[in-house]
Amino acid sequence: MSNHYNFAYLDEQTKRMIRRAILKGVAVPGYQVPFASREMPMPYGWGTGGVQVTAACLTPEDRLKVIDQGADDTTNAVSIRKFFQRTAEVAVTEHTAEATVIQTRHRIPERPLTAGQILVYQVPIPEPLRFLEPRETETRRMHALEDYGLMHVKLYEDIARNGAIATSYAYPVKVEGRYVMDPSPIPKFDNPKLSGTPALQLFGAGREQRIYAIPPFTEVISLDFEDYPFEATKAPHACDLCGDGGSYLDEVITDDAGGRMFVCSDTDHCASRQAAGHRGRLSPQEDAA
Amino acid sequence: MYVAVKGGERAIDNAHAFLAEERRGDPTVPDLSIAQIRAQMALAVNRVMAEGSLYDPDLAALAIKQARGDLIEAIFLIRAYRTTLPRLGHSNPVDTGAMAAVRRISATYKDLPGGQVLGPTFDYTHRLIDFALAAEGDAPEAPRAAPLGPVPRVTGFLDREGLIEDEPASDTPPRDLTREPMELPADRALRLQALTRGDEGFILSLAYSSQRGYGRTHPFVGELRIGEVAVEMDIPELGFAIEIGEITVTECETVNQFTGSKTQPAQFTRGYGLVFGQTERKAISMSLVDRALRWAELGEENTGAPVQDQEFVLMHADNIQATGFLEHIKLPHYVDFQSELELVRALRSGLREAAE
Numbered sequence: 001m002s003n004h005y006n007f008a009y010l011d012e013q014t015k016r017m018i019r020r021a022i023l024k025g026v027a028v029p030g031y032q033v034p035f036a037s038r039e040m041p042m043p044y045g046w047g048t049g050g051v052q053v054t055a056a057c058l059t060p061e062d063r064l065k066v067i068d069q070g071a072d073d074t075t076n077a078v079s080i081r082k083f084f085q086r087t088a089e090v091a092v093t094e095h096t097a098e099a100t101v102i103q104t105r106h107r108i109p110e111r112p113l114t115a116g117q118i119l120v121y122q123v124p125i126p127e128p129l130r131f132l133e134p135r136e137t138e139t140r141r142m143h144a145l146e147d148y149g150l151m152h153v154k155l156y157e158d159i160a161r162n163g164a165i166a167t168s169y170a171y172p173v174k175v176e177g178r179y180v181m182d183p184s185p186i187p188k189f190d191n192p193k194l195s196g197t198p199a200l201q202l203f204g205a206g207r208e209q210r211i212y213a214i215p216p217f218t219e220v221i222s223l224d225f226e227d228y229p230f231e232a233t234k235a236p237h238a239c240d241l242c243g244d245g246g247s248y249l250d251e252v253i254t255d256d257a258g259g260r261m262f263v264c265s266d267t268d269h270c271a272s273r274q275a276a277g278h279r280g281r282l283s284p285q286e287d288a289a
Numbered sequence: 290m291y292v293a294v295k296g297g298e299r300a301i302d303n304a305h306a307f308l309a310e311e312r313r314g315d316p317t318v319p320d321l322s323i324a325q326i327r328a329q330m331a332l333a334v335n336r337v338m339a340e341g342s343l344y345d346p347d348l349a350a351l352a353i354k355q356a357r358g359d360l361i362e363a364i365f366l367i368r369a370y371r372t373t374l375p376r377l378g379h380s381n382p383v384d385t386g387a388m389a390a391v392r393r394i395s396a397t398y399k400d401l402p403g404g405q406v407l408g409p410t411f412d413y414t415h416r417l418i419d420f421a422l423a424a425e426g427d428a429p430e431a432p433r434a435a436p437l438g439p440v441p442r443v444t445g446f447l448d449r450e451g452l453i454e455d456e457p458a459s460d461t462p463p464r465d466l467t468r469e470p471m472e473l474p475a476d477r478a479l480r481l482q483a484l485t486r487g488d489e490g491f492i493l494s495l496a497y498s499s500q501r502g503y504g505r506t507h508p509f510v511g512e513l514r515i516g517e518v519a520v521e522m523d524i525p526e527l528g529f530a531i532e533i534g535e536i537t538v539t540e541c542e543t544v545n546q547f548t549g550s551k552t553q554p555a556q557f558t559r560g561y562g563l564v565f566g567q568t569e570r571k572a573i574s575m576s577l578v579d580r581a582l583r584w585a586e587l588g589e590e591n592t593g594a595p596v597q598d599q600e601f602v603l604m605h606a607d608n609i610q611a612t613g614f615l616e617h618i619k620l621p622h623y624v625d626f627q628s629e630l631e632l633v634r635a636l637r638s639g640l641r642e643a644a645e
Contacts, residue, residue, distance in 0.1 A: 005373065009373075011373075011375070034470035034472065035470055036467075036468050036469050036470050037470070038372045039368040039369050039371065039372045039467075039609065040369065040372070041369040043365070043609075043612065043613030043616060043617065044609060044610045044612075044613030044614055044617075045613040045614035045615070045616065045617030046613060046617050046620065048613075068620070068621060069621050069622075069623055069624045070624060073297045073298075074297060074621055075297045075300065075301060075620075075621075076620050076621075077297075078297040078298045078301060079301060082298070105620075106622070106624045106625060107624055124614070124617070135600055136473060136600060136604070137473050137474070137600060162636050163636070163639055163640075163643075164632075164635070164636060164639070166632065166636070168625075168628035168629050168631065168632040169624070169625040169628045169629070170625075185622075185624075185625050186624075187624055187625065187627070187628035188628065189628065207610045207613060207614055209470040209471065233628070233631055233632070233635070234631065235627065235631055248624070248627075249627070250623055250624065250627055251627055251630065265623075265624055265627075
């Protein structure tokens, strides 16, 4: 396909502006840097922040992986991957290990990331305090003063009402002992992977015009209480296709009589394990030898 | 047996092909031309240009055609295209005082220099479906006067007597909403930028709410004018400004209830609206919302009305942001939902154990 756009769609000045915001974000881990988000050819709320960050990071030598809900083949992941194939003509992959840049929505890959990789998160609401205080002017002040009492009160009220912290995704974290940060709507199962990874993690919120970052080997702690410690939870099953008992699972309803199966949400992880001979409860029967 | 949902790519391609076919509709019905849309759906074209922040009637007409008449979708197409255009410079402020007006009315004076000119308005039409239009659309030629030349402003008459607040001229370049992140509180120039490209329905409802008592504005339409203005740009190599084109705009200036005190003589206050094209509902709404947002500088009480809340108004006026975020909930969320499922199951079983 002929390409009438600049490399990775955005013009060089815009990419420079985004890179400056990224550098500031890396310098102040967890701080939300305002940036002049552009109107992209996909809707706000569909990954425009992540797309702009990816566009600013990509080089022609990169190999891009795009996932949504952990899967490479979900429609929006397909659409974003296609966008960069068309506008940047970069190589793409479905394998976590081979990718240099991974754009994700709602998951962190199961396979540990390595030095040199960049994980770009799509972020709908970057402000962890937003649902406690709707005003941006007010929440920016709270971050500046490290005034996070409201968040702890919220978690405490959860426990008082439900006997547990009733947040299961977009679970708030504290970055390097300073900023409270929204890790984007990843399940809290993924939270421990945010901390101490050798990869660079970048977060882009297009509609809300914010970029933030977790540099490699940064300490990221999920908020909790001593007597109610954070727990990374998942469905108490093993994958029915690859047998993995430790990966995050999607529940798939298989009939209208309560039948269900559990499969890895990370499609590359599951496929790699199956290729290596791992089998689950519902794996197709092998031909009898 | 579960089969992984592969083939997203083919499904997308097929959906796009289906959409293209539906857009065209019945092939025995003649295809709409851009010229037809531009000429006969002119007010839709105007809205797309205004909220798309790009003055190009042909492109707006094409966007309407491509969007199957969904104006927000057409505005989105224009916005996305606009992002890719190089920024060559900026024009000088347009002089709406020198407008060649096809319509100019004032609600505050019975007659005034330049006169009341109705122009092409729906205002006094009876809203009766014209069944004759279904058969043929030709209209008899209307008697027409030449556009008004420069006519004095109503606010100018009031200004001369000191009856309306002074609006001092400023040469400070306004900040650009499309090139810088919005920072709050926003100054008036930035607020007006956000309002002029904001969703017509949203701005209208906010303005209406202020008329009904949620942040009272007490507006009179001092003047509403629609017509062509020249756009001029300074060319550094030439050392002077040249006209690069003409655009049609709608300008509304409202005269609002006064401020004043024992020491400060009473004065009327201003609300301002300026929008691309003939878009008067939007321009009037904009001037009411502009005025309501100025409560603090005019020493009025904050009654907690939505229209007085700058952050509420500015952060929610853009229909492209709003529609994108609203519609994104159609995207898969099953990972988050799964974590909620597990949580609700855990909470329920915890309660059951406690009860036993």
